[in-house]
Amino acid sequence: MGYQLSIDLGTTWTAAAVRRDGVSSMVELSQRSTAVPSVVFLREDGEVLVGEPAERRAASEPGRVAREFKRRIGDSTPLLLGGTPQSAEAVTARLARWVYDLVVSREGGEPDRLVLTHPANWGEFKLDLFRQALVLARIDTPTVLLTEPEAAVLHYAAQERVEPGATVAVYDLGGGTFDAAVLRKGDTETAAFTFLGPPQGIERLGGIDFDEAVFRHVLALVGVDLDEIEPDDTWTSGLLRLRAECVAAKEALSADADTTVSVLLPTVQSEVRVTRGEFEAMIRPTLADTLTVMERAVRTAGIEADELDRILLVGGSSRIPVVSELLASRFGRPLAVDAHPKHAVVLGALLADGGDPGSVEAATAGVDVSTPAGAAAEETPEPVPPASVPPAPAGPRPDAAAGSAPDRGTGAPAVQRSQRRRSPALLVGIGVGLALVVAVAVAVATRGGSTSSADTAAEATATTTTVTETTEAPAATTVTTTEAPTTEPPTTEAPTTTATPTTT
Template sequence: MTDYCIGIDLGTTYSCLAYVDEDGDPVIEKNFEQEETTPSVILFDDNGQILVGSQAKEMALMYEQDRAVTAIKREIGSNYVKEIDGKTYNPTQLSATILKKLLDDFNSNHCCDIKKAVITVPAYFGQNERDQTKTAGMIAGLEEVTLINEPTAAAISYGYNGKKEGKERVLVYDLGGGTFDVTVLEIENGKFNAVATDGERFLGGKDWDKAMAEIIKEKVAEESGTDIDFLESDPEVVKSLEYDSEVIKKRLSTSEVTKGTLTVDSHKYVYSVNRKEFEDMSEDKLMQTIDVMDRVLKSKSMTIDDIDVVILVGGSSRMPQVKEAISKKYPTANIKAHDSDLAVAKGAALFAKSISESPTAITEEAPTEEERRIIVKNVLSKTFGLKATYEDGSEMISNLIFRNETLPIEKTKRYYP
């Protein structure tokens, strides 16, 4: 039986699985529905079935809103609990349900039983979120789970196999469905060294969907004479808006104007949305991503001229406003879109292949060209310290290790009474 090297992009809105073929190339595995990406949507239907993916996303329109789970990745590490049909599910279990769908489809197609995989996580994830992601993989049937940061995986996909000669400093702008990361990495001879990273946990394509929903509500309310509060209180309208907003948003990435329909009280209303009004409504979110880019560069006293290429990944980076905003802020930036939806999974698969060939690939010195190993060095995504509370209730925080310091790291500090 072939020992497949698997990489999984466990996304907020879409997930996908890649493997490395016999030629050493990363390949996206299509799911049972013959799609390259699987919606990260779970539906508990009224027959006791748990559906995942496109079927769940489409059928959710026919059920009460609380029977569907979306964007569960945003809850990893939290105390969120989903109660349905007398049972409770935490974010780890729900994430495992999505992973199991991906693995089951792969195992069925290849007549195998995958037990090892590399799963990607946002660079800003702390240890708790990382541990829960690993646990989700175990619940899904894996016995060995390795994690890799999403921007690093995207950079591996971009720069692996000697396709880029010499040393290159890249900035990965990763705007996914629910999260946003910026990471600067230096790439050379199979070594991927993170220099600086930052991100926003609650910023992604779903937030652009909400902006689109606001536009649609305003238009339909005006056309129908209906109060916006009424639209927001109608469960059927809310479900339709959640689904249609994403569709209309995606259309505006290739069209200047598009139309849609929304049914209110059995009457269908036609509305028109143009790209300009959508970009105006979502500009504040876009500027948040630019602010994160700026923070990352300033954290290491860099300018955009110190970056060889800005790599756009994540499905939401396809929106024309993204490249336009970066170009406006940084006129000299060399911006490249790289396999927006699939780069992260492909990079994870390549990393899985490297681990399978050399388990010490993460920490050893640079390999020879023939060995083709990938060496990854990460930086700390958060600052860590100690908090002391005095008898009078006042507090003191003493930071020990700081964000963007290279891992692994160990520090000691002596405190006196």
């Protein structure tokens, strides 16, 4: 009998799970863990290293590594891996293919169905690029896209009883994105969950921003200004080690009141003590933004906060103690936590539309993207990077995300349609102008030359100019109105650097 495969390509971690004969289990993607860092290293021979091996090579060859590239999906500026431009979608495809091949080799064959999870606030533009990553990966297994909050609530419902008609809010604070959604279970034990209102989110906010806050805080304490550093291999390696120390410190502060960060840089060797109070002060302004988004999700669901049965915490960053404190204070509702932050989404994805208790209805489960890889590859080629690629910025993260492009939706096709409409209008205008010129000439001939030929030419010229202005003006207006939708709505992005000023 076949099996199903789910993959969660997170900003910082990647996990996979399989379901066979009604039993779900995590896939061990490395010898030490089921989840691996979402890090890709491109070797000189074109082979790809993923996870911990990629991180080890990054210390000596930082120009060949990519991390946090999920945030870059939709960004027209490519990443540089070994001097070769790569789109974020192409790097995502390499990671997806690596996971897929590993599972296929262990399971002895390809899955019957693949489920990929994604942030709930992604628009159609980024979902299309996500589908294109599947095409680039040459994965032709029937595939379903599922939002991360849906997958998380399915896993929770499989572990804990959720009463029929219960309303659950999902607070999903992961490594790179934040999602907030409200779902309600149907009126029977086996009923599906449905969204109440559209999910809300902040696309560029997550644990890596908290890592950055600690990193900047430590640099400020030891007196290192990144703007004054001349990047070289020694500095790059030292800063990479320091970043790893800061990540470990952030995680330690969820359990300890303080921790120590070792600083080994060319100009300073020291140890810095960081307390939980200092860390919470760094991230409180950013966490306040997540509470505002959660309130908006509840409001757009058409309910009051006191109608929530519980708030489900999802994502590794939701385990930070101050998160629970702020949610309890703001909403006053019970908080629920899944056993493992890296497993909940990928295990829950296997239950989508599968007939299990609490499964999401097919209408909300995702989008079927099961297109044969060969045919799709011909229709959707890999994006061609710009002719001139800007050099990698100087600093500690040559592979760090440089921002993502707005979700453009269907703006470009709209412009093309307006350009096609312009040509008939222009032809009609020219025709009208010629008709007027002929009419003037006939009138002059009828009057028997009472008007001089010079006056006739001037009159014809004036008429033609007037027609040209009339036919060109609407064309310019049309372009303006069709370009406007390319700007992303302000609600889909929120400032993600709020924590940084607190640390410097």
